[in-house]
Amino acid sequence: MFPRARSAAVPRVLITDNLSPAGLEKLEAAGGIEVVVKSGLTPEQLREELKSADGIIIRSGTKLTPAALEGQTRLKAVARAGVGVDNIDLPAATKAGVVVMNTPSGNTVSTAEQALALMFALSRNTAPAAQSMNEGKWDRKKYTGTQLAGKTIGVVGLGRIGQAVARRCVALEMDVIGYDPFLSSDRAKELGVELVRDVDQLVPRVDYLTVHTPLTDETRGLINAERMKAMKKGVRLINCARGGIIDEAALAAALRDGTVGGAALDVFVEEPPPADSPLHGCPNLLMTPHLGASTEEAQELVALEAAEIMSNFLKTGEIRHAVNMVPVSGSEMAEVRPYLDLGYRLGVLLSQITGSAGVNGVKLAFRGDAAKKKTSLVAGAFAAGLLADAVEDVNLVNAAAVARDRGITIEETKSESAGDFSTSVSATLTTDAGEHVVAGTLFGSGYLRLIRLDGFHLDAFLDGILLIYRHRDVPGLIGFIGNLMGEEGTNIADMSLGRSQDEPGGDSVAVLHLDQCPSDAAMQQIADHPEVTGVRVVRLPGRGEALPGVLAKAD
Numbered sequence: 237m238f239p240r241a242r243s244a245a246v247p248r249v250l251i252t253d254n255l256s257p258a259g260l261e262k263l264e265a266a267g268g269i270e271v272v273v274k275s276g277l278t279p280e281q282l283r284e285e286l287k288s289a290d291g292i293i294i295r296s297g298t299k300l301t302p303a304a305l306e307g308q309t310r311l312k313a314v315a316r317a318g319v320g321v322d323n324i325d326l327p328a329a330t331k332a333g334v335v336v337m338n339t340p341s342g343n344t345v346s347t348a349e350q351a352l353a354l355m356f357a358l359s360r361n362t363a364p365a366a367q368s369m370n371e372g373k374w375d376r377k378k379y380t381g382t383q384l385a386g387k388t389i390g391v392v393g394l395g396r397i398g399q400a401v402a403r404r405c406v407a408l409e410m411d412v413i414g415y416d417p418f419l420s421s422d423r424a425k426e427l428g429v430e431l432v433r434d435v436d437q438l439v440p441r442v443d444y445l446t447v448h449t450p451l452t453d454e455t456r457g458l459i460n461a462e463r464m465k466a467m468k469k470g471v472r473l474i475n476c477a478r479g480g481i482i483d484e485a486a487l488a489a490a491l492r493d494g495t496v497g498g499a500a501l502d503v504f505v506e507e508p509p510p511a512d513s514p515l516h517g518c519p520n521l522l523m524t525p526h527l528g529a530s531t532e533e534a535q536e537l538v539a540l541e542a543a544e545i546m547s548n549f550l551k552t553g554e555i556r557h558a559v560n561m562v563p564v565s566g567s568e569m570a571e572v573r574p575y576l577d578l579g580y581r582l583g584v585l586l587s588q589i590t591g592s593a594g595v596n597g598v599k600l601a602f603r604g605d606a607a608k609k610k611t612s613l614v615a616g617a618f619a620a621g622l623l624a625d626a627v628e629d630v631n632l633v634n635a636a637a638v639a640r641d642r643g644i645t646i647e648e649t650k651s652e653s654a655g656d657f658s659t660s661v662s663a664t665l666t667t668d669a670g671e672h673v674v675a676g677t678l679f680g681s682g683y684l685r686l687i688r689l690d691g692f693h694l695d696a697f698l699d700g701i702l703l704i705y706r707h708r709d710v711p712g713l714i715g716f717i718g719n720l721m722g723e724e725g726t727n728i729a730d731m732s733l734g735r736s737q738d739e740p741g742g743d744s745v746a747v748l749h750l751d752q753c754p755s756d757a758a759m760q761q762i763a764d765h766p767e768v769t770g771v772r773v774v775r776l777p778g779r780g781e782a783l784p785g786v787l788a789k790a791d
C-alpha cells in the first residue's frame with residue numbers, strides 16, 4: 237500500500253564516488269541525514285549497501301545497473317553530481333521506483349575549457365613537445381603548429397557545453413558552424429554560429445570538430461569512418477562528451493593513415509580503455525582520463541548541488557533536475573500532496589471495487605483547483621493506488637510505467653472551471669466487465685471526500701474501513717444493517733447515502749464508515765438481504781495517513 241509506514245529511521249545517504257568535501261559538509265549541515273561514504277565497492281557490495289540506503293550520490297565511477305537496482309525497496313533517489321546519467325540504468329531505476337536527478341550546469345564551464353585546452357594542445361603539439369623536452373630534446377621544427385584564428389570549427393551538440401565552447405571559439409576569431417536539431421536559428425545567430433541542418437553539411441568544411449551531445453542510439457558512432465573520409469585531410473577531432481560518439485576503431489585507423497591529423501579524447505567507450513584498445517599507440521592522439529569536470533570549482537558546484545537536491549528531496553519531496561520524472565519544487569509538492577493522497581485513495585477504492593484485472597484504461601478528469609496542479613503526478617499516485625494490491629513496490633515514480641507495461645492507458649483531461657465543487661478529481665475505469673466512476677474532492681486544506689460512486693452522488697469519508705452496499709431504497713434497511721453491526725460490536729462512525737433518482741424505491745448506494753471490519757457472517761447476511769444488490773468492504777489508508785514521503789517505499 238502507498239502509505240507504508242514512514243521510516244522512523246534517519247534517512248541514509250550513500251556516497252560511492254569522490255565527492256568534494258563541500259558536498260559532504262552541506263549534507264551533514266542539513267541535519268537529520270546519515271551520511272555514509274564507501275568507495276571502491278564491487279557490484280555485489282554496492283547492491284548490498286543500497287539495501288539500507290534512502291539515497292545515493294554518485295559521479296561517473298559508480299554503475300547503477302539493473303542488477304544493482306532491481307528489488308531495492310528502500311532506495312528512493314539517486315543524485316548524480318554531474319551531467320551524464322549513462323552510468324545509471326534509467327528504466328531499471330524507474331522500475332524500482334527510484335527518482336534520478338542530476339546537476340546539469342555545475343561543470344559546464346570546466347568541461348568547455350577542457351575542450352578548448354585540448355584544441356589548443358592539438359594545434360600547438362603541446363603534449364608531444366613537452367614529452368620530447370622531458371627526453372632532453374630541443375626539436376622546434378617538428379612541433380610547428382597551426383593558428384586557431386581564421387580556422388573553422390564544427391560544434392556538434394549545442395547544449396550547455398557546446399554553446400560555451402562555441403562562444404569561446406567565436407572570441408578566438410574562429411568561424412563556428414554548429415549542428416543541433418534542437419537549437420533555434422535565433423539562438424545560433426545570437427551565439428555567432430552558422431547553424432546547419434545536417435551533420436553532413438558541416439563535416440567537409442571544418443578544420444576542427446568537437447562533439448557535445450549525450451551518447452544515444454543516434455549519436456553512437458556519429459563521427460564514423462565514412463564521415464572522417466568526407467573531412468578535410470588533417471582535420472582535428474575532440475571528444476569531451478561521451479566515448480563512442482567518435483567511433484574509436486575508425487578514429488585509430490584514420491589517425492594511422494593520416495586522414496585525421498590529430499585527435500583529443502577525454503572520454504572512452506570503456507573507461508579506462510582496455511589494453512587491447514585500438515587507440516593505444518596511435519599517432520597524434522592526446523588522451524586524458526575523463527577530466528572535463530575535474531576542477532576544484534566544478535566539483536564544488538556539483539557536490540553542493542547534489543547534496544542540496546538530495547536533502548531537499550528527502551526532507552520536502554522536492555524533485556529537481558529529475559531525468560526520469562516530472563520535476564516539482566518543495567512548495568509545489570506541499571500543494572499537490574493532498575491531491576496525491578486523493579488520487580491514491582481513488583485508485584485503491586477502484587481497484588477494490590473492481591479488482592485490477594481486466595483493466596483496460598482510466599480517464600482522469602481534473603476540475604477547478606485540481607486542474608492547476610501537476611496532474612501527471614496525481615495520475616501517478618492514482619496508478620500507484622490502483623496497482624497497490626497487485627504489484628509490489630509500486631509508487632509515484634514507477635506507477636505510470638507499470639500501468640503502461642500492463643497495457644493500462646491513463647488519459648487526463650483538465651478544466652480549470654469548477655463544477656459543483658471548487659476542486660475535484662474523477663476517475664473512470666474501463667474494465668472487460670464494464671465501467672466504474674469515482675470522484676473525490678478536498679475540503680479545506682486536506683479533508684478528502686468521496687463525492688461520486690458510479691451513478692450516485694454522495695459525501696463520504698475516504699479513509700479507513702468502508703462498507704459499501706447497493707440496494708433498493710426501501711424503509712427498514714438502514715435499521716437492519718445498524719442492528720447487525722450493533723450485534724457484533726462494529727461501530728458505524730459515519731454514513732452517506734446516494735440514490736440514482738431523487739425518489740424512494742430506486743437503485744441506491746450506502747457508504748458506511750466503520751471502526752471495525754464486519755465479520756464474514758455479517759457480510760453474508762447483508763448480501764442475502766432481498767433488497768441488497770451488492771456489498772463489499774473497502775480498506776483505505778487511515779485518516780491523516782497521507783503520503784509519508786514522495787515515494788513512500790518500505791523500509
Ligand SMILES: NC(=O)c1ccc[n+]([C@@H]2O[C@H](COP(=O)([O-])OP(=O)(O)OC[C@H]3O[C@@H](n4cnc5c(N)ncnc54)[C@H](O)[C@@H]3O)[C@@H](O)[C@H]2O)c1
Nearest residue numbers: 320347393394395396397416418448449450476477528529
Ligand atoms: N568530459 C566530462 O567530464 C564531461 C563533463 C560534463 C558533461 N559531459 C558530457 O557532455 C555532453 C554534453 O553535456 P551538456 O551539459 O552540454 O548537455 P546538454 O543536454 O545541455 O546538451 C546536449 C545537446 O546535444 C544535442 N543533441 C542531442 N542529440 C543530438 C544529435 N544527434 N546531434 C546533434 N546534437 C544533438 C541536444 O539537443 C542538446 O542541445 C554530455 O554527454 C555529458 O555527459 C562530459
Ligand SMILES: O=C(O)[C@H](O)COP(=O)(O)O
Nearest residue numbers: 295296297318319320529
Ligand atoms: O557527465 C559528467 O558530468 C561528466 O562526465 C563528469 O563526470 P565525473 O563527475 O565522473 O567527472
